[in-house]
Amino acid sequence: MNQSTPELVIDRVSRNLSGRTIIEDLSLTLDRGEVLGLLGVNGAGKSTTLRMISGMLAPSSGSVTLGGLDLYANPERARRDIGYLPEEPPLYGELNVEEYLGFCARLHGLPRPTINAAVERVIERCELGEMRRRLTSLLSKGFRQRVGLAQAIVHEPALIVLDEPASGLDPIQALRLRELIRTLAVDHAVVLSTHVLSDVLACCDRVAILHQGRLRHSAVLSEIDAGSALRVQIEGDVDKDAWLHMPMVASAQIIDARCWRIRLRDGSSASDLAKAINDCSFGLLELRADGNALEDIFVRIATQPDTTEAAA
Amino acid sequence: MKTIRLIAGNDIKRQFAQPFAWILLALVTILLAWQFLLLFEVYLELASKLNAADPRGASDSVALPVLRILSGLLLLIAPLATMQSLAGERRAHTLPLLLAAGVGNLRIVIGKFLGAFALVALIVLIAVCMPLSLEFGTTLDLGRLAAATLGLLLFSASLTAIGIACSAWTAHPALAAAAALIISSLLALIDMGARLQGVNNELINWMSLSTHLEPFFFGLIASVDIVYFLLVTMLALLFAARRLDSLRTRG
Numbered sequence: 363m364n365q366s367t368p369e370l371v372i373d374r375v376s377r378n379l380s381g382r383t384i385i386e387d388l389s390l391t392l393d394r395g396e397v398l399g400l401l402g403v404n405g406a407g408k409s410t411t412l413r414m415i416s417g418m419l420a421p422s423s424g425s426v427t428l429g430g431l432d433l434y435a436n437p438e439r440a441r442r443d444i445g446y447l448p449e450e451p452p453l454y455g456e457l458n459v460e461e462y463l464g465f466c467a468r469l470h471g472l473p474r475p476t477i478n479a480a481v482e483r484v485i486e487r488c489e490l491g492e493m494r495r496r497l498t499s500l501l502s503k504g505f506r507q508r509v510g511l512a513q514a515i516v517h518e519p520a521l522i523v524l525d526e527p528a529s530g531l532d533p534i535q536a537l538r539l540r541e542l543i544r545t546l547a548v549d550h551a552v553v554l555s556t557h558v559l560s561d562v563l564a565c566c567d568r569v570a571i572l573h574q575g576r577l578r579h580s581a582v583l584s585e586i587d588a589g590s591a592l593r594v595q596i597e598g599d600v601d602k603d604a605w606l607h608m609p610m611v612a613s614a615q616i617i618d619a620r621c622w623r624i625r626l627r628d629g630s631s632a633s634d635l636a637k638a639i640n641d642c643s644f645g646l647l648e649l650r651a652d653g654n655a656l657e658d659i660f661v662r663i664a665t666q667p668d669t670t671e672a673a674a
Numbered sequence: 675m676k677t678i679r680l681i682a683g684n685d686i687k688r689q690f691a692q693p694f695a696w697i698l699l700a701l702v703t704i705l706l707a708w709q710f711l712l713l714f715e716v717y718l719e720l721a722s723k724l725n726a727a728d729p730r731g732a733s734d735s736v737a738l739p740v741l742r743i744l745s746g747l748l749l750l751i752a753p754l755a756t757m758q759s760l761a762g763e764r765r766a767h768t769l770p771l772l773l774a775a776g777v778g779n780l781r782i783v784i785g786k787f788l789g790a791f792a793l794v795a796l797i798v799l800i801a802v803c804m805p806l807s808l809e810f811g812t813t814l815d816l817g818r819l820a821a822a823t824l825g826l827l828l829f830s831a832s833l834t835a836i837g838i839a840c841s842a843w844t845a846h847p848a849l850a851a852a853a854a855l856i857i858s859s860l861l862a863l864i865d866m867g868a869r870l871q872g873v874n875n876e877l878i879n880w881m882s883l884s885t886h887l888e889p890f891f892f893g894l895i896a897s898v899d900i901v902y903f904l905l906v907t908m909l910a911l912l913f914a915a916r917r918l919d920s921l922r923t924r925g
Contacts, residue, residue, distance in 0.1 A: 471776070
């Protein structure tokens with residue numbers, strides 16, 4: 363495969379179910395080594411998108427290609443390169459962890475001599491050693507999720523698709539899962555869906571926000587943070603023009619009545635802004651780096667159904 | 675072929691890891707053994723009047739009636755053996771594992787079919803062992819017994835395939851079993867129903883599963899009957915594969 367070709371290309375994909383448009387004109391790309399977070403409220407179309415990426419569901423229009431192969435024109439070959447963890451881990455309760463992972467490895471076409479080594483590797487990677495002989499039906503939620511993840515990576519796929527992987531986990535389990543996902547991203551392309559912003563911030567390189575089946579925002583997380591600049595809390599009510607009259611302010615965005623997100627022009631500093639606010643007698647209460655830019659974007663999109671923010 | 679074997683093997687292993695398959699096996703065996711012993715008792719009473727060396731005696735009085743009873747039970751056994759195969763996977767949310775693994779729909783269906791058929795075929799073979807035990811004390815018409823066994827295996831393959839198709843159609847195992855029971859019973863009894871209504875139609879007669887099973891009990895192995903059972907089996911499996919396909923395309 364050509365190294366310059368993105369691992370996963372979703373090109374103008376739409377999906378209708380029962381006469382309703384679930385996904386509309388979605389385009390995304392993903393390279394090996396990247397983690398893409400699909401963010402959206404419940405019903406935004408995240409799971410449908412992941413089911414299409416994993417080959418579970420055919421798009422009504424558009425195409426999904428993996429490593430240059432169309433997922434539906436070459437389904438069997440392409441899908442061997444995908445590891446999919448659905449929202450509910452697909453575990454056979456009658457099998458123990460080791461038997462189950464062995465079955466998954468064979469199902470994904472691993473040659474027989476390599477199966478034992480692959481199962482051992484994934485048991486170690488997902489820290490399932492103490493549970494290896496336990497029936498999957500007897501596992502706790504956290505271990506079920508880990509076994510689900512193990513089945514998705516046992517065959518070392520190029521693309522790993524995870525639907526709400528941290529759902530139902532306690533904070534410690536969620537933390538360890540995030541660490542695991544970060545380590546997976548070294549060798550694989552990873553797509554995960556979630557409605558938990560902290561998961562995206564902790565695991566992902568890029569974020570795509572879906573709302574009502576459409577891609578409303580797509581960005582590299584580091585760019586969101588870099589561009590977010592400052593959050594300013596003031597005593598008085600001011601309008602946007604008052605901010606824009608300040609020479610160091612590139613843009614101003616209201617968060618609530620007295621809280622603003624301010625982006626500075628190149629070469630300006632936070633102290634310049636603080637001085638200007640004092641000079642204008644706005645009554646500065648708080649000035650800090652804006653670490654919640656993603657949250658604000660998400661909340662704005664999720665609460666304004668008619669938003670027309672262009673996808674990057 | 676490797677994937678089909680894998681899916682079938684996994685289903686067989688999972689079936690026998692649960693009590694359901696064992697209970698089904700035990701109940702059917704007990705029921706058939708009871709019927710076998712009743713028939714055997716009647717046969718012993720009549721044995722003095724029959725020529726023990728005449729193979730038609732034991733075969734007609736005990737062996738084939740037991741297998742006929744089994745053919746009726748299979749209408750219930752096959753839906754019970756197949757109801758979990760695809761409907762159970764959908765209900766337990768495990769079907770995505772197969773669908774996303776790059777395994778073709780038809781291969782999934784054939785694997786599921788073979789997994790369920792193994793249990794049904796085992797029941798048939800256990801049932802056949804009962805009349806075969808008479809061979810120690812009398813002479814059986816082994817040719818007829820072999821033909822009847824072949825017929826029952828083909829008949830149960832068709833019923834299993836119908837069960838798989840119903841199991842693909844719904845996510846509720848009980849509904850799948852009920853649908854399979856109704857369809858199988860209709861196909862088995864359609865000619866009898868038509869005759870009761872005074873209709874004697876060749877097509878209705880040909881469509882009936884019983885019409886094609888009956889010759890095997892007389893030791894007649896006709897290619898038309900074999901083809902009929904294979905056709906029903908293949909059509910039902912294709913329908914199941916089509917249903918999986920529509921799960922991908924229609925959701």
